[in-house]
Amino acid sequence: MYLTDRSAPAQADTEPARRRGLRPRVAPVVLVLGTVSLITDISSEMVTAVLPLYLVTTLGFSPLGFGTLDGVYNGVSALVQLTGGHLADRIRNHKLLAGLGYGLSALCKPLLLIAGSIGTLGTVLALDRTGKGLRTAPRDAMISLSTPAEKQGRAFGVHRAMDTTGAMLGPLTAFLILRAAADGYDAVFGVSTCVAVLGVVVLVLFVPGRGQGAAQPAADAPSDGKAADAPPPGPEAADAPHGRPPVRLREALALLRIPRLRALAGCAALLGLTTVSDAFVYLLLQRRAGIGEEWFPLLPLGTAVVFLLLAVPVGALADRVGRRTVFLAGHAVLLVAYALLLWAPDTPALPPLVLALHGVFYAATDGVLPAALAGIVPEQLRASGLAIVGTSQALARFCCSLAFGAAWTAWGDGPALAGSAVGLLCCAAVAGFVLRPAGETR
Numbered sequence: 001m002y003l004t005d006r007s008a009p010a011q012a013d014t015e016p017a018r019r020r021g022l023r024p025r026v027a028p029v030v031l032v033l034g035t036v037s038l039i040t041d042i043s044s045e046m047v048t049a050v051l052p053l054y055l056v057t058t059l060g061f062s063p064l065g066f067g068t069l070d071g072v073y074n075g076v077s078a079l080v081q082l083t084g085g086h087l088a089d090r091i092r093n094h095k096l097l098a099g100l101g102y103g104l105s106a107l108c109k110p111l112l113l114i115a116g117s118i119g120t121l122g123t124v125l126a127l128d129r130t131g132k133g134l135r136t137a138p139r140d141a142m143i144s145l146s147t148p149a150e151k152q153g154r155a156f157g158v159h160r161a162m163d164t165t166g167a168m169l170g171p172l173t174a175f176l177i178l179r180a181a182a183d184g185y186d187a188v189f190g191v192s193t194c195v196a197v198l199g200v201v202v203l204v205l206f207v208p209g210r211g212q213g214a215a216q217p218a219a220d221a222p223s224d225g226k227a228a229d230a231p232p233p234g235p236e237a238a239d240a241p242h243g244r245p246p247v248r249l250r251e252a253l254a255l256l257r258i259p260r261l262r263a264l265a266g267c268a269a270l271l272g273l274t275t276v277s278d279a280f281v282y283l284l285l286q287r288r289a290g291i292g293e294e295w296f297p298l299l300p301l302g303t304a305v306v307f308l309l310l311a312v313p314v315g316a317l318a319d320r321v322g323r324r325t326v327f328l329a330g331h332a333v334l335l336v337a338y339a340l341l342l343w344a345p346d347t348p349a350l351p352p353l354v355l356a357l358h359g360v361f362y363a364a365t366d367g368v369l370p371a372a373l374a375g376i377v378p379e380q381l382r383a384s385g386l387a388i389v390g391t392s393q394a395l396a397r398f399c400c401s402l403a404f405g406a407a408w409t410a411w412g413d414g415p416a417l418a419g420s421a422v423g424l425l426c427c428a429a430v431a432g433f434v435l436r437p438a439g440e441t442r
Helices: 015-019 028-058 063-091 094-113 118-145 149-180 184-206 249-257 259-272 278-288 293-321 323-343 350-365 379-411 413-434
Strands: none
Touching: 028 063, 028 094, 028 118, 028 149, 028 184, 028 278, 028 293, 063 094, 063 118, 063 249, 063 278, 063 379, 094 118, 094 184, 118 149, 118 379, 149 184, 149 293, 149 350, 249 259, 249 379, 259 379, 259 413, 278 293, 278 323, 278 350, 278 379, 278 413, 293 323, 293 350, 323 350, 323 413, 379 413
């Protein structure tokens, strides 16, 4: 696919050009969106790295109170994703919706400086997650539509690697600010605001808007062989974007009639119900390994480093061996991390082991799930399809945060984590059966 010159025909990617190495590994828009995500994640992860400790130790929140806020953090994003995905498809301007989402999140960062109660914090976090919900599906749709179906895993891997670079630099920046500034938390929130604004500026100036070319369908089906489940695009699918009528809500909801999409959304929700949020994982690790509070902001850094190193190779591996296999393997790795936290051996290797496994889990799941939709959802409804699957997963994780916080408050962190581990094992077995390739009976 010829991806650098949108005025050139798709056939411009000739065999001689490929032999000369002129074809880029990923579309330029993937790299630009990756840069936006990198900058934005520095901002958001600065806050995420300090927020659990800030709420629990400084403001005195209980695990149930923190679980409620963490649930809001994920749940609001889930509800808004559907709106963002449908609107992006309807107005055929993914950049506009993504920009609104990034801008709203940037506006929320300075409000953390004045939020001191659970109600105020909940409102600010809800607005921030509204921004994330608006931008996620349109952004992933731009990545998907600029990439051939057989290269989706690599493209999302590159984006997630750049995104994770920001997730790695964010906690490190927060750590350095807390050590250097007198009013550490206020300084973190202030710097986070400035960085978030920079991300919006890069999006506005460098990400292509309307008229962005979409990748042509690959001649071969994706590695999972699921393309046959997608309904064939209508006659208008081959027209230029401005020649198609607006996507109606009925068309977006009709995606639920695609068996493979229902299976992906259902399994993403099922596994999300037993996936403990990152913040709780870091709190558990800090308590069970006896890590000092001053080192807490660096815990997400360990996850981010492993995710960064593995996102691209694991995404490419998923393109070759099958996205189902890699996706389920990632959850098996997460189960091992839960087992280590439950065992909590008295060894200095516990923190790096748990964080490494946590990073492998994200490398095997975060970009692989949206990549699996390339051969299932038509191009003109790609953002809506991504939103349906993303929303099902995020709503499930919202419920998990509430349930885990309540279980921790009532019975302690050990029983709460044990329940999640058993649930994850059962849900992964069900997902493995539901997502088995067509024709496979065992």
